[in-house]
Amino acid sequence: MKEKTLFLCFLLATVLxxxxxxxxxxxxxxxxxxxxxxxMKSEATGSKTxxxxxxxxxxxxxxxxxxxxxxxxxxxxSGKTPGDRSARGALxxxxxxxxxxxxxxxxxxxxxxxxxxxxGERYGVYKTFLSFDTTGIPQGATNISAKLVFYGxxxxxxxxxxxxxxxxxxxxxxxxxxxxxxxxxxxPPLEKGELYASALSTPSDPNTSPESIDPNSCRNELEIDxxxxxxxxxxxxxxALVSSNTFAGTAPSGQEYVELYSPNATKQxxxxxxxxxxxxxxxxxxxxTWVTGDTYFKDTGAWPDTINAGQTEVTFKVRYVMANAxxxxxxxxxxxxxxxxxxxxxxxxxxxxxxxxTKDSGDNDFSDGVIYTATVPIVSTGQNIRYQFLFKPxxxxxxxxxxxxxxxxxxxxxxxxxxxSDNKLCFISSLRR
Numbered sequence: 402m403k404e405k406t407l408f409l410c411f412l413l414a415t416v417l418x419x420x421x422x423x424x425x426x427x428x429x430x431x432x433x434x435x436x437x438x439x440x441m442k443s444e445a446t447g448s449k450t451x452x453x454x455x456x457x458x459x460x461x462x463x464x465x466x467x468x469x470x471x472x473x474x475x476x477x478x479s480g481k482t483p484g485d486r487s488a489r490g491a492l493x494x495x496x497x498x499x500x501x502x503x504x505x506x507x508x509x510x511x512x513x514x515x516x517x518x519x520x521g522e523r524y525g526v527y528k529t530f531l532s533f534d535t536t537g538i539p540q541g542a543t544n545i546s547a548k549l550v551f552y553g554x555x556x557x558x559x560x561x562x563x564x565x566x567x568x569x570x571x572x573x574x575x576x577x578x579x580x581x582x583x584x585x586x587x588x589p590p591l592e593k594g595e596l597y598a599s600a601l602s603t604p605s606d607p608n609t610s611p612e613s614i615d616p617n618s619c620r621n622e623l624e625i626d627x628x629x630x631x632x633x634x635x636x637x638x639x640x641a642l643v644s645s646n647t648f649a650g651t652a653p654s655g656q657e658y659v660e661l662y663s664p665n666a667t668k669q670x671x672x673x674x675x676x677x678x679x680x681x682x683x684x685x686x687x688x689x690t691w692v693t694g695d696t697y698f699k700d701t702g703a704w705p706d707t708i709n710a711g712q713t714e715v716t717f718k719v720r721y722v723m724a725n726a727x728x729x730x731x732x733x734x735x736x737x738x739x740x741x742x743x744x745x746x747x748x749x750x751x752x753x754x755x756x757x758x759t760k761d762s763g764d765n766d767f768s769d770g771v772i773y774t775a776t777v778p779i780v781s782t783g784q785n786i787r788y789q790f791l792f793k794p795x796x797x798x799x800x801x802x803x804x805x806x807x808x809x810x811x812x813x814x815x816x817x818x819x820x821x822s823d824n825k826l827c828f829i830s831s832l833r834r
Contacts (some may be wrong), residue, residue, distance in 0.1 A: 431538060431676040431683050432728035433638075435664040436769040437693050438531035438672075439508035439578045446522050492694050497580040504580040509694040511611065511666045512554050515567055516598065516644045516658025527658055529642040530574050530582065533674045534722060536803060537683035538634040544679040547628040549592075549640070551672040552619045554660040555607040556598050562655030565644045566595040569623060571631050572641040576805075577691055577699050586641045590648065591631055593624040598659050607660075611667045619662075619670075632676065637688070664769065671769070673728060687723040687734065689790055689804035692772055702739070702806050703788060707813045708781045716776045717758065719790045719806045724768035733760065734802070736793035737773050745784040755791075779812070786812040 496505045507513070514527035538545075549569060558564060568590040574582035604619045625631055632638050646657065662670035697704040698718045705715065717739040723731035737758045740749035749755060758773040765771070779786060789809045792802035801807065 429542075429678055429680065429682055429726075431535070431678070431726050432673055433533040433535055433676070433724070434668070434671045434673040434728045434768055435531040435533050436722055437508075437576060437690065438513070438529065438664050439506060439693075440510070440513035440663075441507075441528050441530065441578065441580075441583055442505045442514075442525055443528075443583055444503045444505070444523055444525045446524075492696065492699065504583055506578055506580065508578055509665055511663055512660050513642075513663045514658050514660050515642045516557075516565060517646055517653035518557075518656040518658060519653045524653060526644075526647055526653075528583070528647070529661065529663075530572055530578055530585075531640050531642070531664065531672055532576065533638045533640075534688055534724060535632055535638045535674070535676070536635055536688060537685045537726060538632060538676065538678065539681045539684055540634050542634055542678040542680040545628045545632060545676065546678070547625040547632060547674055547676045548622050549625065549672065550620065550622045550675055552614075552616060552662045552666075552670040553601040553603040553621055554619070554662055555603055556601045556659045557656045558598060559655035559657070562653065562657040563646055563651065564597050564599050565646045565657060566597050567601075567623070567659065568592065568643045568645055568648055569625065569631075570641045570643055572639040574639055574641070577693055586643070588630070590643075590645075591626050593626045595645075596621060596623055598657065601659050611662065611670055614670065616669045628676070632674075635684075638674065668766070668769075683726040685723075685725060685731065686800060687721060687731070687767075687792060687794055687802035689792060689802045689806040690720045690722060690770065691806065692718055692720050702790060702810060703812050705812075707815055708779065708786070709815050710781050710783060712778050712780045714776055715779050715812065716774065717756075717788070717790075718772060718774050719758070719792075720770040720772050721792050721802065722767060722770040723794065723802075728768060730766045730768040732794065733765075733767060733771070734792045734794055735796040735798075736791060738791045739775050739777070740789050740791055741777060741779065742787040743779060745782075745786065758790075781814045783814050783816050785814050788812065 493507050493509045494505065496503050498504075513529040515529050516527050518525045569592045570586040570590060571588055572586050574585040602619050602621050604614050631640070644657070646653065661672070664671055691700055691702065692698040695718070702719050703715050703717050705713065708715065719739075721734060721737065723734070725731050737760070739756050739758055741754050741756060742749055743754055744751060756775050756777055758775040761772045761774070787809050790802075790806045792807075794800055
């Protein structure tokens with residue numbers, strides 16, 4: 402009897418230990434504040450139909466029904482990329498026109514808009530694009546649930562206009578946001594239930610300073626219907642917020658849009674994803690991005706990114722993002738370097754090729770990114786110069802920051818003529834009689 406009792410106690414203890422381990426590993430919460438994104442406005446004359454005008458965009462790379470439902474890579478790989486490099490990586494208020502449509506991108510404002518309007522003979526359609534760092538979600542995560550939490554500033558529904566629901570789409574927009582990202586959405590809307598513009602929670606006075614607003618007064622949330630298809634486990638999750646009237650291809654009959662606080666707003670009002678899942682604890686990793694909205698570094702890490710023969714001072718700039726599972730700021734990096742293959746020998750091992758970078762002294766919140774800078778004299782011998790960024794949370798850690806800047810990029814060397822015979826100048830001398 403005693404042996405049987407001991408065996409039962411042992412069995413019970415084993416079950417309890419196993420259960421506690423399953424519970425410990427099985428239930429995890431993850432919160433990610435949006436650290437970048439922006440608003441895009443498509444505008445076209447009302448004389449054009451909505452299926453070929455503002456709702457759909459330039460003919461040939463957007464479909465009418467969802468205001469452009471396509472894979473972004475289809476455009477870049479087809480040779481039909483709209484615009485040129487100058488239109489890429491927009492600044493606040495920068496515009497690009499194509500096929501009677503004008504695309505205006507805003508990336509540094511504290512607010513973004515979703516909806517539509519008609520002003521005279523011109524239709525205007527607003528979409529919001531947001532990105533979230535979900536690199537910490539393990540690949541084996543299951544039973545994922547997620548909701549988008551965002552904060553409203555104002556709702557604009559003029560008499561005679563149509564109410565609308567705010568739709569969440571999976572997006573494949575490229576960072577930095579630029580004109581051809583207008584239609585970078587995939588699949589059907591992903592929100593459970595519907596949040597209509599008329600029901601949006603906003604502060605009693607939309608002109609109140611953001612720092613003085615009670616977040617609970619303007620908090621809104623939408624549960625994600627299919628989080629497995631939306632969440633990019635181990636990567637960056639991108640979404641687009643679109644009016645249900647835009648999705649339906651319905652022309653506006655007045656002003657019908659909402660204004661939301663953006664990733665550039667004060668921390669308490671920034672949009673965020675709140676995620677729960679079963680699996681291992683979050684695997685937190687830092688991320689590197691370009692400097693959104695910067696005149697020179699909006700889509701590159703070096704300026705100038707072309708150099709002539711001789712010595713040129715090149716400035717390198719990158720943004721380091723590090724947040725814990727609660728979305729709060731992580732520690733500053735122990736290693737913050739730009740690696741430059743100055744002698745073009747294929748490595749970064751030579752003296753002066755591992756350059757320490759300096760942090761923006763006024764910013765210590767790594768959850769939405771901190772800018773690092775270094776200025777380095779580089780001597781060009783006519784060969785392109787390869788560079789990339791290396792950031793590590795600990796000096797002896799094998800963990801390195803991920804993202805596009807962590808991969809190799811080139812500074813283009815402009816070839817100098819070898820001798821005077823290479824010059825393509827034509828000299829005309831005057832003849833005297």
